Structure formats: structure tokens, C-alpha cells
Amino acid sequence: MIKRQAATLTIDGRPVAIDGEKNLLELVRKVGIDLPTFCYHSDLSVYGACRLCLVDVDGRGILGACSTPPEPGLVVRTNTQELREIRKIAVELLLANHDRECTSCVRSGSCQLQDIARRLGITTIRYRSIHQPKPVDASSPSLIRDPNKCVLCGDCVRFCDEIQSVGAIDFAHRGHDAAVLPAFGRDLGAGECVNCGQCASVCPTGALAPASEIEAVWQAIYDPGTVVVAQIAPAVRVAIGEQFGSEYGLNTTGQVVAAMKRMGFDIVYDTSFTADLTVVEEANEFIARKSNGERLPLFTSCCPGWVKFAEQYFPQLLGNLSSCRSPQQMMGSMVKHTLPAQLGRERKDIVMVSIMPCTAKKFEARRPEFRTAGIPDVDYVLTTQELARMIEESGLSLNKLNPASFDMPMGFKTGAGVIFGNSGGVTEAVLRYAVGKLTGQNPVDPECEEIRGEDSLRVIRTEVGGIELKLAIVHGLGKARETMQRILAGTLLVDLVEVMACPGGCIGGAGQPVGRDIAQRRRARAEALYNTDRLLDLHCSQENHFVTECYQKFLGEPASRESHRLLHTHYHHRRRAGAEDHALARAKESGEGPLIVRVCAGTGCFLRNSQAIIQGLMKHVEANDLDDRVQVQASFCFERCGEGPNVAVGETIISQATLDTVVQAIHAELAQVSSPSVEAGAR
Amino acid sequence: MNACELAATHLQSPARRYDKVGVILEQNGRQPQRLIPILQAVQEEYRYLPEDVLTYVATGLDIPPARVFGVATFYSHFALEPKGKYCIRLCDGTACHVKRSIPILEAIYRRLGLSAKRMTTEDMLFTVETVACLGACGLAPVVVINEEVHGQMTPEAAIRLIDEIEQQEKVQA
Numbered sequence: 001m002i003k004r005q006a007a008t009l010t011i012d013g014r015p016v017a018i019d020g021e022k023n024l025l026e027l028v029r030k031v032g033i034d035l036p037t038f039c040y041h042s043d044l045s046v047y048g049a050c051r052l053c054l055v056d057v058d059g060r061g062i063l064g065a066c067s068t069p070p071e072p073g074l075v076v077r078t079n080t081q082e083l084r085e086i087r088k089i090a091v092e093l094l095l096a097n098h099d100r101e102c103t104s105c106v107r108s109g110s111c112q113l114q115d116i117a118r119r120l121g122i123t124t125i126r127y128r129s130i131h132q133p134k135p136v137d138a139s140s141p142s143l144i145r146d147p148n149k150c151v152l153c154g155d156c157v158r159f160c161d162e163i164q165s166v167g168a169i170d171f172a173h174r175g176h177d178a179a180v181l182p183a184f185g186r187d188l189g190a191g192e193c194v195n196c197g198q199c200a201s202v203c204p205t206g207a208l209a210p211a212s213e214i215e216a217v218w219q220a221i222y223d224p225g226t227v228v229v230a231q232i233a234p235a236v237r238v239a240i241g242e243q244f245g246s247e248y249g250l251n252t253t254g255q256v257v258a259a260m261k262r263m264g265f266d267i268v269y270d271t272s273f274t275a276d277l278t279v280v281e282e283a284n285e286f287i288a289r290k291s292n293g294e295r296l297p298l299f300t301s302c303c304p305g306w307v308k309f310a311e312q313y314f315p316q317l318l319g320n321l322s323s324c325r326s327p328q329q330m331m332g333s334m335v336k337h338t339l340p341a342q343l344g345r346e347r348k349d350i351v352m353v354s355i356m357p358c359t360a361k362k363f364e365a366r367r368p369e370f371r372t373a374g375i376p377d378v379d380y381v382l383t384t385q386e387l388a389r390m391i392e393e394s395g396l397s398l399n400k401l402n403p404a405s406f407d408m409p410m411g412f413k414t415g416a417g418v419i420f421g422n423s424g425g426v427t428e429a430v431l432r433y434a435v436g437k438l439t440g441q442n443p444v445d446p447e448c449e450e451i452r453g454e455d456s457l458r459v460i461r462t463e464v465g466g467i468e469l470k471l472a473i474v475h476g477l478g479k480a481r482e483t484m485q486r487i488l489a490g491t492l493l494v495d496l497v498e499v500m501a502c503p504g505g506c507i508g509g510a511g512q513p514v515g516r517d518i519a520q521r522r523r524a525r526a527e528a529l530y531n532t533d534r535l536l537d538l539h540c541s542q543e544n545h546f547v548t549e550c551y552q553k554f555l556g557e558p559a560s561r562e563s564h565r566l567l568h569t570h571y572h573h574r575r576r577a578g579a580e581d582h583a584l585a586r587a588k589e590s591g592e593g594p595l596i597v598r599v600c601a602g603t604g605c606f607l608r609n610s611q612a613i614i615q616g617l618m619k620h621v622e623a624n625d626l627d628d629r630v631q632v633q634a635s636f637c638f639e640r641c642g643e644g645p646n647v648a649v650g651e652t653i654i655s656q657a658t659l660d661t662v663v664q665a666i667h668a669e670l671a672q673v674s675s676p677s678v679e680a681g682a683r
Numbered sequence: 684m685n686a687c688e689l690a691a692t693h694l695q696s697p698a699r700r701y702d703k704v705g706v707i708l709e710q711n712g713r714q715p716q717r718l719i720p721i722l723q724a725v726q727e728e729y730r731y732l733p734e735d736v737l738t739y740v741a742t743g744l745d746i747p748p749a750r751v752f753g754v755a756t757f758y759s760h761f762a763l764e765p766k767g768k769y770c771i772r773l774c775d776g777t778a779c780h781v782k783r784s785i786p787i788l789e790a791i792y793r794r795l796g797l798s799a800k801r802m803t804t805e806d807m808l809f810t811v812e813t814v815a816c817l818g819a820c821g822l823a824p825v826v827v828i829n830e831e832v833h834g835q836m837t838p839e840a841a842i843r844l845i846d847e848i849e850q851q852e853k854v855q856a
Binding site: 161167168169170171172174181182183185191192258406589601604606611615618634654 | 701702705734736737739741742743744747748749750751752753756757759
């Protein structure tokens with residue numbers, strides 16, 4: 001093919017070469033004109049609703065730059081009097097219907113609406129405010145949804161649907177009443193939301209924001225009766241500097257620890273320590289399954305967004321989910337188990353605070369599995385943003401502090417525990433351990449380039465000690481769903497699957513500082529974690545002598561009874577929506593209560609054709625004139641999805657039910673019910 | 684009998700909620716892009732869109748319930764609250780409006796004790812809605828009761844229609 005001269009168009013009188021840009025907006029921004037937008041996000045589909053990126057194209061009129069493909073010869077103007085007016089009006093209208101209590105808004109200072117209003121020089125709002133306060137949804141432990149601050153750009157809706165494939169929120173109602181809502185206008189905390197919080201990180205305003213636990217943590221710090229123990233996740237240290245004007249990807253571990261000590265945290269540990277512990281437990285679980293020919297692939301379980309996602313949508317694969325707790329929860333468990341004796345304090349006096357890049361960790365810490373004698377292993381979870389705010393509140397300048405070091409022993413880590421924050425990090429760390437364990441020699445060059453990268457699905461083959469391994473690394477839940485479906489269909493055969501809900505892994509978590517240049521920030525953070533690994537003396541979790549000591553003192557062997565008690569967990573299927581049971585055939589009024597037969601119509605049982613059982617049962621009830629004695633209901637999930645279809649006859653649950661087995665059970669139950677009542681009649 | 688009891692009776696006979704929805708889903712090949720026809724058929728069956736049925740539709744089509752809720756709330760044709768046995772739709776499009784549809788609406792509201800906020804009578808017999816245009820402008824002002832079109836309406840004629848229906852219902856009862 002003959003190479004043609006680059007096609008060009010004109011932007012504000014200057015010729016610009018078209019170089020594969022998808023739309024005019026990309027091109028306009030490429031030449032250094034930052035047109036404002038709310039609803040444009042390069043990773044998401046084009047929505048074209050905010051009407052801020054308008055341009056005037058000769059012969060075509062005023063068009064949205066985001067939704068106009070570049071064509072050679074177009075004459076584009078970005079800054080005419082008319083465009084300026086339209087943009088101002090659009091923002092003024094948004095502001096007229098906005099809760100303008102900016103000073104007390106969590107996004108004050110990082111709000112795009114505030115920023116755009118300032119840039120467009122909006123000093124007065126010509127329209128009467130029609131703002132009617134709507135209730136704020138604080139039902140979720142991870143997120144606050146404040147509809148009064150929503151500009152209806154739909155970034156959250158599209159991220160949740162397109163990237164995460166969850167669809168927990170969507171536009172509802174129309175025109176003036178339009179709103180972004182969870183299904184049926186319910187609370188966000190009650191539905192399908194997996195708490196990843198990516199909706200909040202793309203939200204241009206404070207309509208969706210991480211829930212804050214700052215006040216509770218200050219209270220714990222001020223309480224003289226408590227020992228406040230903190231843990232800091234790897235991804236936090238390479239991102240928090242962004243809030244204080246540092247270059248992207250600067251590792252500020254020492255300054256963060258110093259700041260926290262100055263603020264009054266008594267002990268500061270490193271979550272990378274328990275990441276090392278996770279590696280040991282998880283790698284042993286993996287090696288055992290592989291060599292015993294047990295259920296594979298093994299899915300990682302460090303990411304609480306992914307765990308909830310799996311519990312909701314892939315109950316049949318829960319047996320493949322590693323039983324290891326996440327590093328956050330391992331730290332919580334170890335701290336609350338070991339510190340009281342060491343410090344001569346009671347368990348209830350120890351307050352465990354996590355600093356996480358993640359909003360879903362707030363949900364994870366509240367899971368009932370992670371409570372011991374009613375006390376949570378992790379009491380509070382702060383996001384990177386929250387810790388930055390606490391440091392600001394204390395008046396400390398992070399950049400000027402002399403660095404301090406973590407407390408021992410649980411502040412000691414190897415590089416393997418640090419790279420956990422990157423997508424691929426868990427896999428690489430497990431591989432480093434497996435090489436040591438299976439070959440008897442730790443890897444000479446521990447860095448595994450092919451595991452690293454930004455692709456949302458990476459599949460690699462490798463060989464360890466004569467065993468061939470196929471590993472998959474996934475980030476983003478939409479990609480995870482696709483991967484799970486391929487595994488279920490048998491078209492993807494792998495041994496280990498690492499899943500992280502957020503783009504890039506934890507470094508891209510929703511608790512991290514946000515900005516429109518998020519891709520650039522993520523790249524710098526990932527590189528910084530790999531560099532931190534390079535600078536550490538040890539790179540394999542098995543080299544962490546404090547981990548070894550932990551086994552000697554408290555746990556015994558990896559995968560021992562004690563380590564299972566303290567470091568492992570279990571999962572259960574979750575209902576997607578909190579639907580009630582619904583009567584299908586209501587029994588006629590009679591003296592006795594009817595026998596209630598509930599047939600599961602949840603996803604798993606539905607796919608196993610529970611519908612046919614419902615229909616068959618109703619026919620049976622009708623044909624045998626049992627209307628007044630048997631009531632057939634549809635139920636949503638008995639949380640035994642692996643053994644569906646499930647039917648409850650009275651109190652008894654029948655798994656792998658067929659119409660015949662259910663009918664038999666009904667008659668058996670009816671016979672039992674009728675005999676005592678006959679006796680009662682005789683008396 | 685109060686509204687709830689009446690609604691409940693309506694739902695339990697023949698009370699085959701999921702059965703019917705299953706059939707509707709099958710007829711539409713369980714295709715998510717056929718969500719609107721599916722919701723129309725469900726509403727035809729139940730006279731409104733019960734929440735649990737919407738969850739069931741979402742499960743059956745493998746789409747998030749939030750999206751089904753979004754579509755169901757976007758179109759004014761869809762009702763998430765039970766509608767009365769007789770749905771009175773008064774056209775308030777341009778042609779009907781200039782032909783004085785509002786006095787008709789006010790008369791109907793007065794007759795049934797309803798308002799723009801309370802659209803269904805307590806006995807679940809009537810629901811009154813306004814619609815933008817029924818495409819029958821030549822007959823303006825137009826009132827449609829269930830499927831029946833009544834043209835060149837007046838407040839008095841509309842009240843007579845309501846009286847007739849009530850009479851008829853009494854006879855049947």
C-alpha cells in the first residue's frame with residue numbers, strides 16, 4: 001500500500017494532522033486546547049450529554065466534539081462567542097439545580113464542576129434555583145450517594161456497566177425527575193454493588209464519594225484507653241504524595257509513617273507483611289491443589305470487590321476461590337490475636353485501622369466472618385484520600401517530614417509483598433514462592449516481565465520444577481466475568497487466576513487520589529511499586545524471617561489448623577436483589593396453614609430449569625385438588641447454588657430437586673401433618 | 684374491601700405470576716433487546732409492573748435489575764403501581780388542549796376524587812392519566828378508556844361514561 005500523506009483538518013485556524021484519533025475532542029485536546037467535559041471518559045462509550053465540548057464546524061454547525069469523528073478538511077472552531085455563551089449557560093443550568101454547599105463537600109478542591117465553573121468565569125447564576133433536597137444514601141459502608149450533587153453525566157453508570165459488568169446503578173425516571181439510582185430506587189448498600197467505588201473515582205462531583213471513617217479514627221486516637229494500630233497497604237505509599245503536590249509515583253512510605261506517628265497512631269505496621277503471609281498460605285494451597293489434582297483453577301481472594309462479585313454471579317465457582325483471607329484481614333487477625341498478650345492489654349483495647357487504596361475494604365472489614373467474639377478484626381478502614389485529609393487537618397506537610405520506619409515485626413516485608421498492589425503482583429509473588437518451594441532454590445532473577453503489563457487479561461505459560469503452569473491475570477470485573485464464562489465453557493484452561501476489580505489492580509483503587517489523568521497516575525504508581533521491590537534486599541516471601549517466626553510462634557505450618565483458623569475464611573452465595581418470596585398459588589382460607597413449598601427462581605436454579613418444577617408442581621396441586629393444603633411459592637436463592645435446583649418443602653430443603661422428588665416429599669409431609677391433626681380431633 | 688385486598692385478589696387469581704412471565708420471556712426469545720415488548724406484555728398481564736416480576740425479568744434476560752427499572756420508569760406508559768380496572772387516558776396534546784381538554788380532566792378528577800398525584804381510585808376501579816397525543820386529533824378532545832376511543836368529549840359526556848361503567852360493575856357484582 002502506498003503511504004498517503006497524513007490527512008489534516010483545521011482547528012482554530014491551524015492545520016492539525018489526524019493520527020487515528022477517535023473523535024474531534026481527542027484531536028482538540030492533542031493540540032493543547034482543554035475543552036471542558038463531564039461525560040467524556042476515554043475508557044467508556046461516548047455519551048455526548050454534557051454539551052460542554054461543543055465545537056463549530058464549518059458547514060455543519062455546532063456539534064459535540066466527543067461524538068464527531070475527525071474527517072480531513074473539516075474547519076473546526078472551539079472558541080466562538082456563541083460557543084462560549086452555550087457552555088456558560090449549560091454550566092449555569094447545572095449549577096441552578098445543584099447543592100452548592102461547596103465548602104462542606106468532600107470533593108471541594110477536586111470537583112470538576114467547581115473547576116469548570118471557575119474556568120468559564122461563572123460569577124453569577126442567572127437562573128432561579130429549583131433545587132429540591134433529596135435524601136442522601138449512606139446505606140453502603142463504602143460509598144455515599146448524594147443525588148443533590150449529581151450532574152447526570154452518567155460516567156458512574158457506564159463504568160459500572162461497561163467496565164465492571166455489574167450495573168448496580170442506572171438512570172431512572174425522565175426529564176426533570178431523571179436520577180441515577182440503584183434498582184427500584186433502593187439503597188446502594190442493599191443491592192448488587194460490589195463496593196469497588198470506581199463510580200466515585202469517575203464522578204466529576206461529590207455525587208458519589210467514598211464513605212468516611214475519619215471521625216471515628218480520631219476518636220480512637222484521642223481515647224487514652226486504646227492502642228491504635230495501623231496498617232498501610234502497598235498501593236497507598238506511591239499515591240498519597242499526589243495529594244501534596246508530589247510528582248506522580250513518588251514513594252513516600254517513610255513520610256507517611258512519620259506523619260501517622262505524629263498524629264498519634266501507636267503502632268504502624270505494613271500490610272505488605274501480611275501480603276507475604278498470604279503468599280505463603282495461598283501458594284501452599286495452590287501447590288497442594290495442583291499436586292493432588294483438586295479443583296483448579298484457583299482464584300485469588302485478596303480483592304473484596306471481586307470476592308463479592310464471585311459470590312453474586314459465580315456461586316458454582318466459589319469452591320475455586322482461595323480460602324485465604326486478604327492481607328488486610330490477615331493483619332487484623334494476627335494483630336488482635338498476638339498483641340493483647342504482648343502488650344498486656346485486652347483484645348477490646350486494640351483498635352485496628354487500615355489505610356487502603358480501596359473502598360471495598362470497608363465492606364470487607366464489616367463481613368461477619370471477620371469478627372472474633374463480636375469484635376471486628378479490623379475496626380476502621382481509611383482510604384488514601386482520607387489519610388491525606390487527616391494529615392492536612394493535622395497541619396503536617398508530608399513532604400517536609402523526616403521519614404520514619406514501620407514497627408517490627410509486622411512492618412517487615414519483602415518485595416513480593418509490595419508488588420501486591422499491582423495487577424499481576426499476587427501471581428508474581430506466588431510464582432517466586434513456588435519456584436523456591438518446588439526447586440529448593442529461590443529465583444535468581446525474581447522479576448517476571450511477562451506477568452506485568454496493562455492488558456486487562458494476560459495469560460502466561462511457565463514451568464516450575466518440571467510442572468507446567470498456565471496463569472491468568474485479570475483486572476476489571478467485566479473482563480473477570482468474561483474469563484469466568486470461558487473457564488466454565490472449558491475454552492480457557494488455566495491453573496491460577498488473579499482477579500483485581502479495579503483497573504491496574506489496587507494502585508487504581510477508588511480510595512486513591514483522583515484526577516482526569518488517572519491512566520498516567522496509575523502507570524507511575526505501578527512503576528514505583530516495582531522500583532520499591534527492586535530496592536528492597538529480599539524479593540521472595542519465604543525470605544521474610546518474621547513470617548517464618550510467625551509460623552514458629554503462632555501458626556505452626558502453612559495450611560495448619562491454626563493458620564486455617566486465623567488466616568482463612570469461607571464464602572457464601574449472595575442474593576443479587578433482596579427480593580421476598582412470592583406466592584404463586586395461594587391456599588384458600590382454611591383452618592390449618594398450608595404446606596409451603598418454595599422453589600428457587602434465582603439465577604443458578606433458574607438455569608437448571610427450576611421453572612419446569614414450578615409449572616409441574618402447580619399442575620400437580622391443581623390436578624390433585626391440593627389447593628387448600630399446599631402453597632407453591634417462588635423464592636430467590638437458598639444459597640446452595642452449586643446443588644440446584646433447590647426446593648424447600650416446609651422446612652426441608654431438597655437439593656438437585658426433580659419434580660418427582662418434590663412431589664414425593666410433599667406427600668410425605670402432608671401425611672405427617674394430617675395424622676397428628678386426626679389424633680387431636682379424636683381427643 | 685380495601686385497595687390492597689382488591690389488588691391481592693387480582694394477583695392471586697389465577698395467580699400464576701412467574702408462569703406467565705416465563706411464557707412472555709420465551710415468546711421474546713429471552714432477548715435483552717426485546718425488553719420493551721416484554722415489559723408491555725407483562726403490563727398487559729398484570730395491569731402494572733410488579734417489582735418482583737421486574738427482578739424476575741432481569742434475571743431471565745441476564746441484565747441488571749437497575750436497567751429494567753430505568754426503562755420501566757422512563758416511559759410514562761409503564762406503571763409501577765397497580766392500575767385500576769378501567770384506565771381513563773385523557774389526551775392533552777395541542778389539538779385536544781385547545782379544544783378544552785382541561786375542564787374534562789377537572790370534571791373527571793372531581794367525579795372520582797382524584798388528582799395528578801393520586802391517579803387511582805381506592806376501589807381499584809379507575810385510573811386517570813393524561814397523555815401527550817393519541818394521534819386522533821380530528822376527534823379532539825379525546826378520552827380513551829382501556830382500548831375504547833371516545834371523541835369530541837365534554838365534561839358531561841365523560842361523567843356519563845364513568846356512571847355507565849359503575850352501573851355495569853354493580854350489575855356484574
